[in-house]
Amino acid sequence: MFPMSQMVTPTFHGAGIVVPLDSNEVGYRELPETDGDLKKMLKKVVEAKDDDERMTRFGDLQEIVTLVQFANDECDYGMGYELGIDLFCYGSHFFHKAIRNLLPLAYQLLGRDDFGTVIEAHLDDRRKADLARLRLK
Numbered sequence: 219m220f221p222m223s224q225m226v227t228p229t230f231h232g233a234g235i236v237v238p239l240d241s242n243e244v245g246y247r248e249l250p251e252t253d254g255d256l257k258k259m260l261k262k263v264v265e266a267k268d269d270d271e272r273m274t275r276f277g278d279l280q281e282i283v284t285l286v287q288f289a290n291d292e293c294d295y296g297m298g299y300e301l302g303i304d305l306f307c308y309g310s311h312f313f314h315k316a317i318r319n320l321l322p323l324a325y326q327l328l329g330r331d332d333f334g335t336v337i338e339a340h341l342d343d344r345r346k347a348d349l350a351r352l353r354l355k
Contacts, residue, residue, distance in 0.1 A: 286301055
């Protein structure tokens, strides 16, 4: 477990994330939105009245995903990790595709490949009801 002093930023789940930083502080780049603004953006996507409106509202999120790609190219892998974790914690199935594009890659770039495998398996069977995996018969 990492000490809280190594946390580089809080996340939606409150525990924050830890990413290795080099001597020049390369490894993490802040998201361009506050957690509050990001939650509002995600809420607008989820509450869209139809798919056309939803796709329009995805535009702001897509801009952030593009910034993550630039950050990854410049070894700031924590940005994609943070966004992926935030989307996962938000919990909507509308973000599963983005999560699949962000988190496994972030885990791979951070040398945490097994976590990418876990998140993909979890998304394959994510549910909010009937959570029991073992049933007594």
